[in-house]
Amino acid sequence: MTMTQTSKIEKKNGMATRDAYGKALAELGAKNPKIIVIDGDLSKSTKTCFFGEKFPERFFNFGIGEANMIGAASGLAANGFIPVCSSFACFIMCKGYDQMRMAMAYSEMNVKVISSHGGISVGEDGVSQQSIEDFALAVSMPKFVVLNPADEFSTRALVFQSVDQHVGPVYMRTGRPAAPIIYDANQKFEMGKGIKLRDGKDVTIVATGLLVWEALVAHEQLKEKGISASVVDIHTLKPLDQDLIIREAKATGAVVTAEEHSNYGGLGSLVAETLTKHFPVPQEYVAVQDTYAESGKPAELLIKYGLTSKEIVQAAEKVTKRKRL
Amino acid sequence: MKKLGIREIEEKALLMRREIIRMIHKAQSGHPGSSLSATDILAALFFNEMKHDPKNPSWEDRDRFIFSKGHGVPALYAALALNGYLPVSELMTLRQINSRLQGHPDRRVLPGVEASTGSLGQGLSIGVGHALASRLLHKKFRTYVMLGDGECNEGQVWEAAMFASFHKLDGLSAILDYNKFQLDNSVKVVLDMHPMEEKWRAFGWAVMEINGHNMGEILAAFEWARNVKGSPQMIVAHTVKGKGVSFMEHNNHFHGVPPTDSEFKAAMAELGEPLGHPEEMKK
Numbered sequence: 001m002t003m004t005q006t007s008k009i010e011k012k013n014g015m016a017t018r019d020a021y022g023k024a025l026a027e028l029g030a031k032n033p034k035i036i037v038i039d040g041d042l043s044k045s046t047k048t049c050f051f052g053e054k055f056p057e058r059f060f061n062f063g064i065g066e067a068n069m070i071g072a073a074s075g076l077a078a079n080g081f082i083p084v085c086s087s088f089a090c091f092i093m094c095k096g097y098d099q100m101r102m103a104m105a106y107s108e109m110n111v112k113v114i115s116s117h118g119g120i121s122v123g124e125d126g127v128s129q130q131s132i133e134d135f136a137l138a139v140s141m142p143k144f145v146v147l148n149p150a151d152e153f154s155t156r157a158l159v160f161q162s163v164d165q166h167v168g169p170v171y172m173r174t175g176r177p178a179a180p181i182i183y184d185a186n187q188k189f190e191m192g193k194g195i196k197l198r199d200g201k202d203v204t205i206v207a208t209g210l211l212v213w214e215a216l217v218a219h220e221q222l223k224e225k226g227i228s229a230s231v232v233d234i235h236t237l238k239p240l241d242q243d244l245i246i247r248e249a250k251a252t253g254a255v256v257t258a259e260e261h262s263n264y265g266g267l268g269s270l271v272a273e274t275l276t277k278h279f280p281v282p283q284e285y286v287a288v289q290d291t292y293a294e295s296g297k298p299a300e301l302l303i304k305y306g307l308t309s310k311e312i313v314q315a316a317e318k319v320t321k322r323k324r325l
Numbered sequence: 326m327k328k329l330g331i332r333e334i335e336e337k338a339l340l341m342r343r344e345i346i347r348m349i350h351k352a353q354s355g356h357p358g359s360s361l362s363a364t365d366i367l368a369a370l371f372f373n374e375m376k377h378d379p380k381n382p383s384w385e386d387r388d389r390f391i392f393s394k395g396h397g398v399p400a401l402y403a404a405l406a407l408n409g410y411l412p413v414s415e416l417m418t419l420r421q422i423n424s425r426l427q428g429h430p431d432r433r434v435l436p437g438v439e440a441s442t443g444s445l446g447q448g449l450s451i452g453v454g455h456a457l458a459s460r461l462l463h464k465k466f467r468t469y470v471m472l473g474d475g476e477c478n479e480g481q482v483w484e485a486a487m488f489a490s491f492h493k494l495d496g497l498s499a500i501l502d503y504n505k506f507q508l509d510n511s512v513k514v515v516l517d518m519h520p521m522e523e524k525w526r527a528f529g530w531a532v533m534e535i536n537g538h539n540m541g542e543i544l545a546a547f548e549w550a551r552n553v554k555g556s557p558q559m560i561v562a563h564t565v566k567g568k569g570v571s572f573m574e575h576n577n578h579f580h581g582v583p584p585t586d587s588e589f590k591a592a593m594a595e596l597g598e599p600l601g602h603p604e605e606m607k608k
Binding site: 036057058060062063065067068069070071072073074075076077078079080081083098099101102103106107108 | 391431432433439440441442443444446447448449450451452453454455456457458459461462468480481484485487488
């Protein structure tokens with residue numbers, strides 16, 4: 001069967017989450033004069049250029065030097081500013097990592113790192129510009145909040161909460177391609193609280209970012225196969241909404257995690273950790289399977305590297321068979 | 326803080342050296358050589374050059390000191406203690422469990438420590454942030470960053486250097502503790518960066534070279550730095566690793582090795598001090 005036959009939900013693309021971030025940040029700049037934006041010569045791609053155009057006196061282009069960006073942000077934060085640093089996910093996380101560790105996490109500084117170009121849906125630029133390790137690196141730093149919104153509405157809400165309201169280090173990933181709309185303007189979001197999007201009784205799909213849409217499609221496809229799948233959006237990887245995950249595990253007895261990240265150290269690992277501690281149930285992982293991707297169109301890459309509804313459906317079928325009756 | 330004169334600062338530097346040796350000996354862990362090479366410059370900063378208030382360590386208008394070469398932190402702890410930021414007796418808790426005196430600076434636990442450092446190369450960037458903040462807040466506070474010579478191997482130092490000069494951060498002064506050694510060996514053997522002055526000039530900094538143990542030269546350099554407009558300043562301070570204890574001078578064994586009991590006695594004798602801690606001896 002094909003997707004058009006089974007998918008009862010209509011796909012409507014919204015803004016890319018990076019665009020939603022850039023717009024929200026520019027909006028927030030008017031509200032909070034303490035926000036300083038720091039970019040590493042990628043502001044047209046990360047979309048901090050919107051803030052830079054509106055507030056040039058609070059926008060600093062640091063050139064291509066991610067380590068210096070994070071260090072300087074720490075010094076600004078020590079003086080009461082709220083620095084927001086942006087670059088591609090792979091560059092800021094990998095080249096700014098020791099600085100995040102020392103000058104943000106260990107120093108307990110109120111610095112925000114909001115990346116664009118997360119995952120492999122970066123596309124044609126290839127592996128050097130893609131990021132499949134950032135969640136693992138970010139969640140291991142003490143007191144870091146780690147966010148991965150799925151669409152423009154969740155992005156806007158989480159930018160406002162994490163930058164304007166939350167005090168402490170934050171890492172947020174946004175993406176390059178247009179993101180399918182999951183929510184509407186009335187949806188309430190709370191950092192640290194997952195959102196249950198579909199009810200189901202046989203298996204729970206726990207998804208994050210771009211894979212939330214694929215999970216909704218998988219829900220419909222599974223219904224055709226007689227499998228009832230609940231769907232949860234985890235926009236906050238840390239602190240993880242353990243209560244929701246445990247509740248779902250108890251209700252359905254099987255979990256599939258789905259993320260645009262390595263199968264090591266991301267959502268799948270975090271969910272597994274919660275389950276083994278509190279309520280072990282079988283789990284399957286839809287993720288990039290310990291490999292790097294390549295150049296290609298975003299949709300082609302998601303298919304080739306197994307990050308679509310098809311793999312979620314397969315994982316759900318497999319995991320329900322593993323359930324102890 | 327009252328500004329002390331040259332002789333008084335030199336006396337404070339001697340007291341700092343005694344405390345450095347005493348705390349590292351007590352801890353049987355730490356970096357004596359790198360602490361002693363930085364001592365005179367820190368004494369000049371904390372007893373003369375910087376505006377700061379030990380009773381109000383987070384005073385908004387205080388000058389900032391970022392000790393980027395964090396392994397030399399016993400010198401900073403000694404300067405802070407002799408200024409009243411912490412009891413001098415607390416220096417004896419260096420590197421021990423539950424102590425505020427961590428092996429490398431921890432800004433969360435000890436007032437007066439501006440930045441958590443120890444992973445080399447990061448302090449100048451943090452100083453850039455403070456200098457930018459001073460400008461954005463329309464304040465007059467200055468930012469001082471001490472770098473090690475081995476530390477300048479780190480690429481981040483140069484990222485920060487080019488940013489600071491491009492943005493004309495004249496409220497930022499760096500001091501290079503140029504003691505000519507790094508952990509493994511002499512800088513000439515490991516990775517020679519000579520001529521250091523030309524490198525900083527090429528990055529757009531105003532540069533002055535001094536003898537980092539001559540108090541008159543140190544104070545004059547800070548006065549020069551305060552008056553430079555339009556660019557950050559680098560004071561290249563030629564120093565001696567282990568300065569003040571004859572058998573530690575130019576001796577890289579004492580990069581990260583504490584003195585034995587007999588070395589401790591010999592060092593304290595050279596520094597003209599009885600062996601017990603003065604406050605402990607009072608008991």
